Amino acid sequence: MEQIPAAPEFQHWQRNLWVCVLGSFSTIVAMTLLLPFLPLYVQQLGIKEPAAIARWSGAAYGATFFSAALTAPLWGKLADRYGRKLMLIRASLGMAVAMSLIGMATAPWQLVALRLLAGLLGGYASGSTILVASQTPKAQTGWALGILSSGIMAGNVVGPLLGGVLPPLIGIRHTFWLTGAVIFLAFLATTFLLKEVPQQKGAKKASAASAERTPPVNHRVVRLMWLSGMLLIFASMSIEPIITLYIGEFVQGDHAITLMAGLVMSAAALGSILSAPRLGKLADRIGHWRVLTAGLLICALLLIPQALITAAWQLVVLRFLMGMALGGLLPCITAIIRHNVPEARVGRMLGYSTSAQYIGQVSGPLFGGFVGGAFGLRPVFFATSLVMALCGWLNWRRSQKIDEK
CATH class of the missing domain: 1.20.1250.20 (MFS general substrate transporter like domains)
Incomplete structure (x- = not known):
């Protein structure tokens, strides 16, 4: 591994990378965890007809990705304005709350609404990509983003596997609560371990002036x-x-x-x-x-x-x-x-x-x-x-x- 560059904005890039990898992994696991047992949960919420179970299951699964797709540019814009770390804190805390609430749903419409909320409040993986891309030295950008991509893909693999293992052991609702607790740990790690170097006022003015010229x-x-x-x-x-x-x-x-x-x-x-x-x-x-x-x-x-x-x-x-x-x-x-x-x-x-x-x-x-x-x-x-x-x-x-x- 090459030495960490001396530039202030790159001081903490390796630590930030690993925090983002772990946080992205846990939130992606949360988004894909319910795949194996989603129809069973819909059935527990009072839907008995097979066709209706399929419809509610499809709506609940797709809801998160739908709302996430709509809000990703907004969170990216806010990250540019108010800081990338703040957006990751928001996403991890929001996902922790949403996953815990999903475990308390009593009707299928609540499940769909809470999955929409999870996509709306989430976006940790995309926020991590923005932070890693912007605060990693250009010479290591591809490698760092590759590591982050591996963590995200691993979450896509592990999520359904855990979704098949945990509900028979601890129950569906407890599976959601456990997932919320794990994401809350990611929230704590993001809050206390991730370091974002803020732009100085002079640097902001300089960057604004250079943006006008290019x-x-x-x-x-x-x-x-x-x-x-x-x-x-x-x-x-x-x-x-x-x-x-x-x-x-x-x-x-x-x-x-x-x-x-x-x-x-x-x-x-x-x-x-x-x-x-x-x-x-x-x-x-x-x-x-x-x-x-x-x-x-x-x-x-x-x-x-x-x-x-x-x-x-x-x-x-x-x-x-x-x-x-x-x-x-x-x-x-x-x-x-x-x-x-x-x-x-x-x-x-x-x-x-x-x-x-x-x-x-x-x-x-x-x-x-x-x-x-x-x-x-x-x-x-x-x-x-x-x-x-x-x-x-x-x-x-x-x-x-x-x-x-």
């Missing part, structure tokens, strides 16, 4: 990064609605199909967790554009054999490799945005980037379900490959124009 945002690059981030999540999520049906073509028995589907879904996340710090470090060395473009094109190529498999284990291997290709790309996108946006607007632009990624999280499964229902399961992979290839080409074209300048 173009505020490289809009073409930033908008391309928003699109790329959305499509990355889109590609990861597009097979979610069809994965169980697709595996059913190669595996017999409900238990075996469910187990294999879980392995396939976990394989991509595991690949991303392992590769994100390494790809981030590589990007710091050879350039974020190169890693981003190569990752997108490799992802497009790996989607093609996924449509041609003859056994389910092949899909596990290919999804793992695809996860490795995708792992460092969101950190690259964040780093490129940071390098093309003035310091005073980093939070707001990264907030829009987070919203775009939430759009990918919603549109990916919708796209996969539509294409799978209309044209068959295998065309989903081909269509997603085409989308990834187009995104890779757009990034390559933009990077070539930048190199020519």
Whole structure:
């Protein structure tokens, strides 16, 4: 590890990174924890008809991501104005309160409303991305964001696993209360361990004066990064609605199909967790554009054999490799945005980037379900490959124009 730079704004970047990793991990676990038992909780709240249980479960799960997508730019803007640490304190305390209240719900509408509240008050992971991106030396930005991305992905893996283990042991309501307590610990760590160096008044005036002399945002690059981030999540999520049906073509028995589907879904996340710090470090060395473009094109190529498999284990291997290709790309996108946006607007632009990624999280499964229902399961992979290839080409074209300048 290189020595910590002497610049005051970078004094605490390593400590801040690990606080943000742990806080992001715990809040993402909280957002995904209820996946395995959500229908059971809805049933406990008085809904008995299977179709109604499915509707309420879908609404409750999607509510958090919907409200988070709407508010991410606002929290990013406020972070630029009032400080990134303050936003992380707000998010961790808000999530702790919301998760505890979810454990006290007595009706399904309350569950949906509280999940909306969790998304509205949350945003710890996106706030952490803003803080790490803005207060890490540029030479280590890719690596640091890769570590943070691994923590976020780990939360996405561990959350559903804990959601399957804890309710039988301590009950559903106690699971929510325990999660709220863990997030409260993240709130305490954020409050007392995280150090943000505030801008001095003279520095603020200087930065404002320099902002007036320079173009505020490289809009073409930033908008391309928003699109790329959305499509990355889109590609990861597009097979979610069809994965169980697709595996059913190669595996017999409900238990075996469910187990294999879980392995396939976990394989991509595991690949991303392992590769994100390494790809981030590589990007710091050879350039974020190169890693981003190569990752997108490799992802497009790996989607093609996924449509041609003859056994389910092949899909596990290919999804793992695809996860490795995708792992460092969101950190690259964040780093490129940071390098093309003035310091005073980093939070707001990264907030829009987070919203775009939430759009990918919603549109990916919708796209996969539509294409799978209309044209068959295998065309989903081909269509997603085409989308990834187009995104890779757009990034390559933009990077070539930048190199020519």
